[in-house]
Amino acid sequence: MNIVRTVTAFFISSAIIIGCAKNPITGRSQLSLLPESELQTMGNQQYREFLNTARVVSPSADRDAEMVRRVGQRLVNAVVAYHKQNGISDRLEGYKWEYNLVNDKQVNAWCMPGGKIVVYTGLLPVTRNEAALAAVIGHEICHALFQHGNERMSQGMVQQGLGSALALAVSNKPSATQNLFLQAYGVGSTVLGTLPFSRKQESEADHYGLIWMAMAGYNPNESVALWERMAQAGGAQQPEILSSHPSDATRIRQIKQWLPEAMKFYKPAGK
Numbered sequence: 001m002n003i004v005r006t007v008t009a010f011f012i013s014s015a016i017i018i019g020c021a022k023n024p025i026t027g028r029s030q031l032s033l034l035p036e037s038e039l040q041t042m043g044n045q046q047y048r049e050f051l052n053t054a055r056v057v058s059p060s061a062d063r064d065a066e067m068v069r070r071v072g073q074r075l076v077n078a079v080v081a082y083h084k085q086n087g088i089s090d091r092l093e094g095y096k097w098e099y100n101l102v103n104d105k106q107v108n109a110w111c112m113p114g115g116k117i118v119v120y121t122g123l124l125p126v127t128r129n130e131a132a133l134a135a136v137i138g139h140e141i142c143h144a145l146f147q148h149g150n151e152r153m154s155q156g157m158v159q160q161g162l163g164s165a166l167a168l169a170v171s172n173k174p175s176a177t178q179n180l181f182l183q184a185y186g187v188g189s190t191v192l193g194t195l196p197f198s199r200k201q202e203s204e205a206d207h208y209g210l211i212w213m214a215m216a217g218y219n220p221n222e223s224v225a226l227w228e229r230m231a232q233a234g235g236a237q238q239p240e241i242l243s244s245h246p247s248d249a250t251r252i253r254q255i256k257q258w259l260p261e262a263m264k265f266y267k268p269a270g271k
Contacts (some may be wrong), residue, residue: 072099217269
């Protein structure tokens with residue numbers, strides 16, 4: 001029995017070592033056991049299933065839904081430009097961006113692999129304006145672009161003994177793997193709970209989210225007021241978007257430190 005445990009531990013350790021990859025933007029080594037292409041396929045399927053049961057708001061009949069689409073597209077244009085300028089456009093392979101507003105009181109938003117974005121209507125009274133919404137969507141886009149969900153899901157699969165092959169894990173334990181995927185990307189968090197982002201992942205999303213919004217023509221200074229409102233939203237009960245990573249003085253201080261860098265990218269829309 002001890003031999004089995006030793007061999008299992010060896011293969012898990014080997015998978016972790018092999019599965020570590022360096023992110024070309026942040027420079028950080030991450031555990032990514034799962035092929036991004038497989039996660040994108042799974043994300044597309046889960047996104048379609050989610051939209052089929054959600055109360056999606058039509059952008060043709062609602063100004064807020066049209067705003068979500070507009071902000072999303074401007075941010076995507078910025079992301080594409082940034083990747084092209086830095087010679088890493090291959091990182092966006094397979095991305096087919098979508099942006100949908102869903103009628104739900106949750107103060108939340110998320111982005112799946114491949115650029116599948118959802119914003120809940122409950123978030124809008126907190127964002128209050130288009131620039132603040134850009135800060136949130138930019139933050140969530142970072143989680144997808146930097147494969148934070150892959151990192152969280154890889155860690156979860158190792159802990160649950162599901163192995164490093166996504167297709168095999170889905171075949172052997174479809175329910176467990178699907179739940180792990182949804183938790184990793186913050187979908188249905190009120191039911192499933194959420195795998196917490198690390199402080200490092202949150203900082204990366206905050207940092208580069210400022211750059212995306214600045215390149216998209218939104219003033220990154222608006223992000224400070226946004227996260228202050230986020231921290232106050234709901235009193236003692238925090239919004240779902242902050243459930244695993246509460247906003248505090250440290251976060252606001254870091255954002256203020258990154259603002260001078262972000263402002264170098266800022267050019268107001270139409271100028």
